[in-house]
Amino acid sequence: MTVRIEDVARLSGVSTATVSRALRGLPGVGGRTRELVLQAAKTLGYTPSPTASSLASGRTHSIGLIQPDMSRWFFSTILECAEQTFRKAGYDALVYSLPDYLGPKRQRFKARDLVGKVDAVLVLSLFFDKQEEAELRSLGVPAVFVSVRQKGYSHVGINDGQAAAQACRHLITLGHKTIGHLSGQTNDLCPFAPSQRRRDGWKQTLTRFNLECSDSLDEAVTIMTASNGYLATKRLLDRRPDITAIMASSDEMAMGAIQAIRERGLAVGRDISVIGIDGHDLGRPFGLTTVAQPVRKQGVTAAEVALKAIEGDLALKTIIFPTKLIERATVGPPPAGRIR
Amino acid sequence: MTVRIEDVARLSGVSTATVSRALRGLPGVGGRTRELVLQAAKTLGYTPSPTASSLASGRTHSIGLIQPDMSRWFFSTILECAEQTFRKAGYDALVYSLPDYLGPKRQRFKARDLVGKVDAVLVLSLFFDKQEEAELRSLGVPAVFVSVRQKGYSHVGINDGQAAAQACRHLITLGHKTIGHLSGQTNDLCPFAPSQRRRDGWKQTLTRFNLECSDSLDEAVTIMTASNGYLATKRLLDRRPDITAIMASSDEMAMGAIQAIRERGLAVGRDISVIGIDGHDLGRPFGLTTVAQPVRKQGVTAAEVALKAIEGDLALKTIIFPTKLIERATVGPPPAGRIR
DNA sequence: CTGAAAGCGCTTACAG
DNA sequence: CTGAAAGCGCTTACAG
Incomplete structure (x- = not known):
C-alpha cells in the first residue's frame, strides 16, 4: 500500500542497497x-519504514523517559526539554x-x-533498588540519571545539600532562629534521595549556627505536593507554634505551607517566612x-549526555548545576514581638 | 545475543508459529x-522483539501524543492520565x-x-490547518482531538463558552458591572479555539445582562501563561482602572493577574476580584x-476512545464534560466606595 | 491443533 | 562506487 524502498530503487534504476545508503547520507x-535517488524518493513521497529499519539495524531511534x-x-x-533535544537529533521520546513508586505497594x-x-x-527522580538496577542493565542501553545519583551511571543534577543550606542561611541571616522544615520522603529506601540531602543541608546549617534542629521542627511527607505541604505545615504549626520560618524541600510544598499559614490568619513573610527550593x-x-x-x-543536558552515549561516548559524566537564591515576598525578618 | 522465538520453539519442541500463538493467547x-511453551519462555526469559513483531504484524503498540x-x-x-491508560492496555506513549505552534514562524x-x-x-489543543490535517490523515491511523474540535474526528473536551459564562455569571451575581477579560489567542488561525469560545462566553453573558463589553475590557495574549497574564493585566488596568473584576481564560493567567493586582497595592478579592478557568x-x-x-x-477518556478505535470501533464520538465553579478567596463583591 | 514457509521492509557485510 | 543476497525476528495465511 505504501511506497517501499524497492519502488524508489526501481524508479531511480539502482539497487535498494544504494537507495538505503543515499537516503541516509552514507559515504x-x-x-x-x-x-537520482533523492529525486525519486521525493517524487514517490517515500518515508522509510521505521520498524523495518529498526529490525535490520538494531537501532530504534527512540529514547525511554x-x-x-x-x-x-x-x-x-x-521531559519537555529532553524531548525537544532528542527530536532535533532525530529521536522519539x-x-x-x-x-506509585513511593507507595506502600510500590510499583x-x-x-x-x-x-x-x-x-x-533517562531516569528522573527514581530510586532503583538492586532488582530494578538489574532490570535497567538488562535493557543493554546507556542510561543517565537526573536528580538522583546511581552509581555506575552518568548523572545530571544539583547539589541538594548545598541548595538547602543556601535557603537556610538566608533565613538565619535575616534573624530567624526557629526554622521548621518540610521534608520529602527520607526513609531507608532512598538514602540518597534529594529530599534526604536537602534535609541534611537544613540540619547541618542549623547546627553550624548553633540553632535548634530537633526532629520536632521537621515534618515529612511522601510526595512533595502542595497539598501534602499544606497538611504537613498544619501539623508542624500545631506542634511548634513558635516557628518563625519554614523552609520547604520543594516549591510546591512551600505553596501548600503558605496556604496553611494564611488559614491561621498569619501573614506570610511577616509572621512566618516561607522559602522553597526549585524555581517553579x-x-x-x-x-x-x-x-x-x-x-x-x-x-x-541529560538528553545531550544520552545522545553522546548512543554515539559511543560511554564515559561516565557527573554534571552538577549551580542553584540561585531568588528573593521575593514570602521571606522577611522574624516578627519583633513574637512570643517564644 | 538475546533469546529469540526460535529458542523457545526448540526448547518446547514446537514450531515458532505455535510459540507465537501460545504466547499471545490466541485460540x-x-x-x-x-x-509447555509458557514454561519454556519463562525458563529462557524470553521477551518478543517488539520491532520484529511490529514489522510482521503491522501494529506498533504505541500511541502518538x-x-x-x-x-x-x-x-x-x-498526558500522564493518557499514558497510564495506554500502558495498562499494553501501549507505549x-x-x-x-x-512554537502559535509563533509567527509557526512550526x-x-x-x-x-x-x-x-x-x-491523540491531539491536544492544536489547531490543524488543511495541510496539517492532510498530514494527519496520511498517518492512516485513528486520531482523537482533546480540547479542540476537528471535524471528522472524535473529540473530548468541555463546553468552553459555557464555562466562561459560568465564571462571568458568578461575578455578575456578586454585583460586578465592569468585568475585564484576559483572552488567549483569538485570531483567524483558530476560530474554534477554546480561548475564542471562552471570550465569546464572556461577551455574550455581559450582553445578556446589559453590561459593558467593549474591546477595551479585553486583553489578549498568545500563550496563556502566568507571565503573559501578568503583563496583560498591567495593560488592562492601565487602560481601565475602573474594572472591579477580571476573568482570565486560564488559571495560570489568573495567577499572573493576581500578581499584577498585588503589585499595584490592591487587594485581590476586595479591590479587584479574579476568577480563572481550568481547576489548576x-x-x-x-x-x-x-x-x-x-x-x-x-x-x-480520550485514551479510551483511541483504544476503541484501534480495536475497530471507528464511530465518531463527542464527549463533553461538565465544568464546576469552585469558590475560593480571589472573588468577592465589588468594593463599595470604588470610584467609577 | 500444528507446522512449513512466505513475507513484513529495511540494512549490511561481502564481493566486485 | 554499486549490487546480490542474507539476515533482522517475528506473524500469518495456507495446508494438513
Missing part, C-alpha cells in the same frame, strides 16, 4: 546517483511513568516493557522566595 | 502445548511536542516523524476561584 555513493509522574511540574519540564520498574524499544534511557514557574506570581535550580538546562 | 493451541508543550500543567496532566505538524510508529494519535492543581494554595474542568478524566 560511497556517486553524486549523480545520489541526486522513565519518571514518576509527568503531571508534576519538575518532571514535565525536564517514549515516556514511561511509575506513579517497580520492569525492563520487559522497554526492551528492544529504546536506544537509551508559578513561584513568581506566588511571590515565593526560593532557591532555584536550572530545570530546563538539566533536561537538555 | 487454537492445545492446553498442554500452551503450558501530539501537543504543544508538555511542560505546561494542562497538557502534562492529560510516544510524545511529540510542537512548542507545523509533519506526519513524516510519526508515520509507521503509532497505531493511533495549584489554584488551591493560591486561593483562586475558578471554573474547574475535569482534566484527568479527559485524558483517560
Whole structure:
C-alpha cells in the first residue's frame, strides 16, 4: 500500500542497497546517483519504514523517559526539554511513568516493557533498588540519571545539600532562629534521595549556627505536593507554634505551607517566612522566595549526555548545576514581638 | 545475543508459529502445548522483539501524543492520565511536542516523524490547518482531538463558552458591572479555539445582562501563561482602572493577574476580584476561584476512545464534560466606595 | 491443533 | 562506487 524502498530503487534504476545508503547520507555513493535517488524518493513521497529499519539495524531511534509522574511540574519540564533535544537529533521520546513508586505497594520498574524499544534511557527522580538496577542493565542501553545519583551511571543534577543550606542561611541571616522544615520522603529506601540531602543541608546549617534542629521542627511527607505541604505545615504549626520560618524541600510544598499559614490568619513573610527550593514557574506570581535550580538546562543536558552515549561516548559524566537564591515576598525578618 | 522465538520453539519442541500463538493467547493451541511453551519462555526469559513483531504484524503498540508543550500543567496532566491508560492496555506513549505552534514562524505538524510508529494519535489543543490535517490523515491511523474540535474526528473536551459564562455569571451575581477579560489567542488561525469560545462566553453573558463589553475590557495574549497574564493585566488596568473584576481564560493567567493586582497595592478579592478557568492543581494554595474542568478524566477518556478505535470501533464520538465553579478567596463583591 | 514457509521492509557485510 | 543476497525476528495465511 505504501511506497517501499524497492519502488524508489526501481524508479531511480539502482539497487535498494544504494537507495538505503543515499537516503541516509552514507559515504560511497556517486553524486549523480545520489541526486537520482533523492529525486525519486521525493517524487514517490517515500518515508522509510521505521520498524523495518529498526529490525535490520538494531537501532530504534527512540529514547525511554522513565519518571514518576509527568503531571508534576519538575518532571514535565525536564521531559519537555529532553524531548525537544532528542527530536532535533532525530529521536522519539517514549515516556514511561511509575506513579506509585513511593507507595506502600510500590510499583517497580520492569525492563520487559522497554526492551528492544529504546536506544537509551533517562531516569528522573527514581530510586532503583538492586532488582530494578538489574532490570535497567538488562535493557543493554546507556542510561543517565537526573536528580538522583546511581552509581555506575552518568548523572545530571544539583547539589541538594548545598541548595538547602543556601535557603537556610538566608533565613538565619535575616534573624530567624526557629526554622521548621518540610521534608520529602527520607526513609531507608532512598538514602540518597534529594529530599534526604536537602534535609541534611537544613540540619547541618542549623547546627553550624548553633540553632535548634530537633526532629520536632521537621515534618515529612511522601510526595512533595502542595497539598501534602499544606497538611504537613498544619501539623508542624500545631506542634511548634513558635516557628518563625519554614523552609520547604520543594516549591510546591512551600505553596501548600503558605496556604496553611494564611488559614491561621498569619501573614506570610511577616509572621512566618516561607522559602522553597526549585524555581517553579508559578513561584513568581506566588511571590515565593526560593532557591532555584536550572530545570530546563538539566533536561537538555541529560538528553545531550544520552545522545553522546548512543554515539559511543560511554564515559561516565557527573554534571552538577549551580542553584540561585531568588528573593521575593514570602521571606522577611522574624516578627519583633513574637512570643517564644 | 538475546533469546529469540526460535529458542523457545526448540526448547518446547514446537514450531515458532505455535510459540507465537501460545504466547499471545490466541485460540487454537492445545492446553498442554500452551503450558509447555509458557514454561519454556519463562525458563529462557524470553521477551518478543517488539520491532520484529511490529514489522510482521503491522501494529506498533504505541500511541502518538501530539501537543504543544508538555511542560505546561494542562497538557502534562492529560498526558500522564493518557499514558497510564495506554500502558495498562499494553501501549507505549510516544510524545511529540510542537512548542512554537502559535509563533509567527509557526512550526507545523509533519506526519513524516510519526508515520509507521503509532497505531493511533491523540491531539491536544492544536489547531490543524488543511495541510496539517492532510498530514494527519496520511498517518492512516485513528486520531482523537482533546480540547479542540476537528471535524471528522472524535473529540473530548468541555463546553468552553459555557464555562466562561459560568465564571462571568458568578461575578455578575456578586454585583460586578465592569468585568475585564484576559483572552488567549483569538485570531483567524483558530476560530474554534477554546480561548475564542471562552471570550465569546464572556461577551455574550455581559450582553445578556446589559453590561459593558467593549474591546477595551479585553486583553489578549498568545500563550496563556502566568507571565503573559501578568503583563496583560498591567495593560488592562492601565487602560481601565475602573474594572472591579477580571476573568482570565486560564488559571495560570489568573495567577499572573493576581500578581499584577498585588503589585499595584490592591487587594485581590476586595479591590479587584479574579476568577480563572481550568481547576489548576495549584489554584488551591493560591486561593483562586475558578471554573474547574475535569482534566484527568479527559485524558483517560480520550485514551479510551483511541483504544476503541484501534480495536475497530471507528464511530465518531463527542464527549463533553461538565465544568464546576469552585469558590475560593480571589472573588468577592465589588468594593463599595470604588470610584467609577 | 500444528507446522512449513512466505513475507513484513529495511540494512549490511561481502564481493566486485 | 554499486549490487546480490542474507539476515533482522517475528506473524500469518495456507495446508494438513
